[in-house]
Amino acid sequence: MAKEVWRPGNMLYPAPPVMVSCQRPGEKPNIITVAWAGTICSDPVMLSISVRKERHSHSIIKDTGEFVVNLTSKKLAFAADWCGVRSGREYDKFKEMKLTPLPSQKISAPGIEEAPVNIECKVKQILELGSHDMFIAEVVSVSVDEKLMDDKGRLDLGKAGLVAYSHGEYFMLGEKLGKFGYSVARKPLDKEKSKPAGKKASKDKSWKDNKSKDKSGKKKNRKEK
Numbered sequence: 001m002a003k004e005v006w007r008p009g010n011m012l013y014p015a016p017p018v019m020v021s022c023q024r025p026g027e028k029p030n031i032i033t034v035a036w037a038g039t040i041c042s043d044p045v046m047l048s049i050s051v052r053k054e055r056h057s058h059s060i061i062k063d064t065g066e067f068v069v070n071l072t073s074k075k076l077a078f079a080a081d082w083c084g085v086r087s088g089r090e091y092d093k094f095k096e097m098k099l100t101p102l103p104s105q106k107i108s109a110p111g112i113e114e115a116p117v118n119i120e121c122k123v124k125q126i127l128e129l130g131s132h133d134m135f136i137a138e139v140v141s142v143s144v145d146e147k148l149m150d151d152k153g154r155l156d157l158g159k160a161g162l163v164a165y166s167h168g169e170y171f172m173l174g175e176k177l178g179k180f181g182y183s184v185a186r187k188p189l190d191k192e193k194s195k196p197a198g199k200k201a202s203k204d205k206s207w208k209d210n211k212s213k214d215k216s217g218k219k220k221n222r223k224e225k
């Protein structure tokens, strides 16, 4: 595979374009869209968001030590983009985007009612990295839309219609490819079950062919990397 070599740049994609809500007591709540966000620890449960110092939300989160990460669904994609190009200094983003502040369980900052998942966070550490400060935070409560539960009470996050951000563009998550550990599971992957809930298996097998053949149509050596 021929490669172009580029100077260093942020290319860790897809990223989650989450809507981070925050509020200074007595002021209107705000929303900042953040793609530089990540899971960083399981015990205690922790995540990080990286925010430029000049953002209106930066000082709110720094002063209050709290924020809510709201996952972005297809229905929220327009609002997520808008909240990412307009500042809370000039706009009431909840009002403009017709979003509802959702009282949180463990913190004062509200979440976004319309988001499928709300992750309440308390800031533990701020790392000054350069252009961005990284807020390292502990997750103190998670609220999930009841409609995302299957009949056995398990979360089916595939139903949420989550959005990914990749190199300046938004995408819906696509076809389910397998479950955690499926590569080493004894039973072969059940293709029907690997499709999104409620959909029949597609007859399009091109994904399979692309994996096993090179451009000339010849089968690839499996050990080749």
Ligand SMILES: Cc1cc2nc3c(=O)[nH]c(=O)nc-3n(C[C@H](O)[C@H](O)[C@H](O)COP(=O)(O)O)c2cc1C
Residues within 6 Å of the ligand: 017, 030, 031, 032, 033, 034, 035, 036, 037, 050, 051, 052, 054, 055, 056, 057, 058, 080, 081, 083, 084, 085, 086, 087, 088, 089, 132, 165
């Ligand atoms: C998809 C997307 C991702 C973004 N990711 C970040 C980010 O990770 N960190 C950041 O500081 N700004 C990010 N921004 C920009 C802020 O969301 C934007 O500057 C916003 O207007 C700040 O709002 P505020 O001034 O009300 O805090 C992103 C914008 C978009 C559209």
